Amino acid sequence: MANRFLIQAINECRSCGMRAQKEAVKVSCQFCNIKFSSGKSQYSCDFCERDWLGGKSNSLTWKGNAVCEKCGTEEAGSCVICDKIVCLSNAHNFESETVCSDCFNKKQEIVWCPKCERSFPNKGFLNFIFRNDSAVLHAAALVTHYRHTHVKSYDRACRNPSYAAKIPHYNYVDYKAKVNNCAKRQIIRAIVKHVEKNSYPETAPISARGLILGFGVLKENDDATKRLIEKHLAN
Numbered sequence: 001m002a003n004r005f006l007i008q009a010i011n012e013c014r015s016c017g018m019r020a021q022k023e024a025v026k027v028s029c030q031f032c033n034i035k036f037s038s039g040k041s042q043y044s045c046d047f048c049e050r051d052w053l054g055g056k057s058n059s060l061t062w063k064g065n066a067v068c069e070k071c072g073t074e075e076a077g078s079c080v081i082c083d084k085i086v087c088l089s090n091a092h093n094f095e096s097e098t099v100c101s102d103c104f105n106k107k108q109e110i111v112w113c114p115k116c117e118r119s120f121p122n123k124g125f126l127n128f129i130f131r132n133d134s135a136v137l138h139a140a141a142l143v144t145h146y147r148h149t150h151v152k153s154y155d156r157a158c159r160n161p162s163y164a165a166k167i168p169h170y171n172y173v174d175y176k177a178k179v180n181n182c183a184k185r186q187i188i189r190a191i192v193k194h195v196e197k198n199s200y201p202e203t204a205p206i207s208a209r210g211l212i213l214g215f216g217v218l219k220e221n222d223d224a225t226k227r228l229i230e231k232h233l234a235n
């Protein structure tokens, strides 16, 4: 029953409620050019002429472009961590670095959120990008955690175009940067509050000052975030 409901809901136009047309989205492999289904669907409503994308992409990508199953067996290079030669389907890439799936998935950091006072395991790209700087890694992971857990509007706007349309001047990139800066300031304020109340846990993976320093290294800090960081580091 739950499944049936989901299928119906997604075929329904979010603007006018009429049944929408559904068509599978095809992508072409960047190496051999073969076309295959990406798992995503394009929906269009004949009544109000709205269209949107739905479904989850199941296609393998390399440097942002699609790769077919056959080309996925080609060599991607050697893993920067374990040196093993890996194929495209078993590797991740960030800028010019390649990491194998084993190394990519093995590393997990336990991050503590000063706002909800919960610990959570952080997996994926951030662990790899910031593997040599855990304070920055924890700050970055907290921004992501905050965006998905503490701000409901972000995920909702991503999923639902008619919800996003209600946010003044909505644009995915700018909105994400704005939410990220809000998140940074809220987390820094939560850290400072703990320090003032003497409740910042000694067992926290990163010290209060270390974490604030970590936020200072992150990209796209706006003026308000920079000012807040400077103010608290000066104290």
Ligand SMILES: [Zn+2]
Pocket: 029, 030, 031, 032, 033, 034, 067, 068, 069, 070, 071, 072
């Ligand atoms: Zn191919």
Ligand SMILES: [Zn+2]
Pocket: 013, 014, 015, 016, 017, 018, 045, 046, 047, 048, 049, 050
């Ligand atoms: Zn419609």
Ligand SMILES: [Zn+2]
Pocket: 079, 080, 081, 082, 083, 084, 099, 100, 101, 102, 103, 104
């Ligand atoms: Zn590896």
Ligand SMILES: [Zn+2]
Pocket: 113, 114, 115, 116, 117, 118, 145, 146, 149, 150
């Ligand atoms: Zn939290």
